[in-house]
Amino acid sequence: MQVFDAFFKVLWKKKASLLVYVVIYLALTLILSNTMQGKGKEDFSKISLSVAVDNRDAGGLGEALEEYLGLRHSLQEMPEGDEALKDAMYYQLIDYVLVIPEDFTEKMEAGETEGLLEGTVVPGSSSAYFMDHEIEQYLQVLSMYLAAGYESKEVPGKAVKALEQELAVGFLDEAEQEPLPVGYYFFHYLPYVFLVLMILGGGAVMKTFRSKDLSARNKCSALPFLHQNLQLVLGCLAYILAVYGFFMLAGCLVDSEYMFSLQGALSAVNALAFCLCALSVAWFSVHFVRNVSELNIMSNIFGLGFSFLGGVFVPMEFMGEKARVAAKFVPSYWYVSANEAIQEAGSLSEAASVFQSFCMVLAFAAAFFAAGLLVSRMRVRE
Numbered sequence: 001m002q003v004f005d006a007f008f009k010v011l012w013k014k015k016a017s018l019l020v021y022v023v024i025y026l027a028l029t030l031i032l033s034n035t036m037q038g039k040g041k042e043d044f045s046k047i048s049l050s051v052a053v054d055n056r057d058a059g060g061l062g063e064a065l066e067e068y069l070g071l072r073h074s075l076q077e078m079p080e081g082d083e084a085l086k087d088a089m090y091y092q093l094i095d096y097v098l099v100i101p102e103d104f105t106e107k108m109e110a111g112e113t114e115g116l117l118e119g120t121v122v123p124g125s126s127s128a129y130f131m132d133h134e135i136e137q138y139l140q141v142l143s144m145y146l147a148a149g150y151e152s153k154e155v156p157g158k159a160v161k162a163l164e165q166e167l168a169v170g171f172l173d174e175a176e177q178e179p180l181p182v183g184y185y186f187f188h189y190l191p192y193v194f195l196v197l198m199i200l201g202g203g204a205v206m207k208t209f210r211s212k213d214l215s216a217r218n219k220c221s222a223l224p225f226l227h228q229n230l231q232l233v234l235g236c237l238a239y240i241l242a243v244y245g246f247f248m249l250a251g252c253l254v255d256s257e258y259m260f261s262l263q264g265a266l267s268a269v270n271a272l273a274f275c276l277c278a279l280s281v282a283w284f285s286v287h288f289v290r291n292v293s294e295l296n297i298m299s300n301i302f303g304l305g306f307s308f309l310g311g312v313f314v315p316m317e318f319m320g321e322k323a324r325v326a327a328k329f330v331p332s333y334w335y336v337s338a339n340e341a342i343q344e345a346g347s348l349s350e351a352a353s354v355f356q357s358f359c360m361v362l363a364f365a366a367a368f369f370a371a372g373l374l375v376s377r378m379r380v381r382e
Helices: 002-012 015-038 061-072 082-090 104-109 127-147 155-163 182-188 190-209 212-219 225-254 262-288 292-309 321-327 331-342 352-381
Strands: 050-055 074-076 096-100 118-121
Touching: 002 190, 002 225, 015 182, 015 190, 015 225, 050 061, 061 074, 061 096, 061 104, 061 127, 061 155, 096 127, 104 127, 118 127, 127 155, 182 190, 182 225, 182 262, 182 331, 190 225, 190 262, 190 292, 190 331, 225 262, 262 292, 262 331, 262 352, 292 321, 292 331, 331 352
Parallel strands: 050 074, 050 096
Antiparallel strands: 096 118
């Protein structure tokens, strides 16, 4: 088993770079899983702004408007002078400045509601739309009560009471808002680390054995060429099982309950299928580099390219239609699709789409392996 032993001797020289990727991956997975679990849509809360009010109104409705804004926002003292006001808004000490004119009450009682108030906000800020809508809503309620014959003194209290009735905020997909398990996020980002480990690890060994001088020396050795290739295949399989077994053990430590469930079993099969595909990509990659150091470039091309396009790093719902169509031509898309479908599968009979994705990943593995053989054959002829 000389070739088999040499396989792992070459691989051992890459242990530092491989270990760095493993540690970074595990750390990011734990951070992202905890972050995503704690980020829920049920955290809805209203916005509170810093508002400065210049009330010049001689009547009582201007004071009532100021009191109403104080219930919902933080009232700030009006800065003295234009420069001080500009500085406060520039440094975001004040979000909105409202000027209530002297004849505000008089015009409200007369039924005039258009263009009564002057609001100033930082250009480009969304605060203006929010405040304008809230003030307009309050003025409409005031005008409704005044038109109904209520006195100016009792109108503000009725308006505030009416506006205190708030609607409950719900979401269309409320039934699906249960947080996903940590195991889901652990498996979700595996394509990237598998591609990197296979290209930098297995690819480096394959490229070493395919170098011109070493390949010619091996062909002259007493060990048959078939035995050499079989030992290389055994080395690759052993490396796959070692990487796969390590991450499955890590998955058990991260979320053992998920790993020993139906979803965990399907996720493990999904990861194994992609691990084989990643090795085929590594085999394909070694035919396009001149030396082992250039495999770092190939690992970034395939690792980052497949991960961004396939939905590992960027959710598919954030991509355009053309990008989603193009994503179907990379294996990581089918891996991610299977990982998402697994979370909804209650039994094996409901996992038809999952098995379809498995087959697509294995088909990509066969395609990259066949493409590598074709390129290898063409290089031999040259």
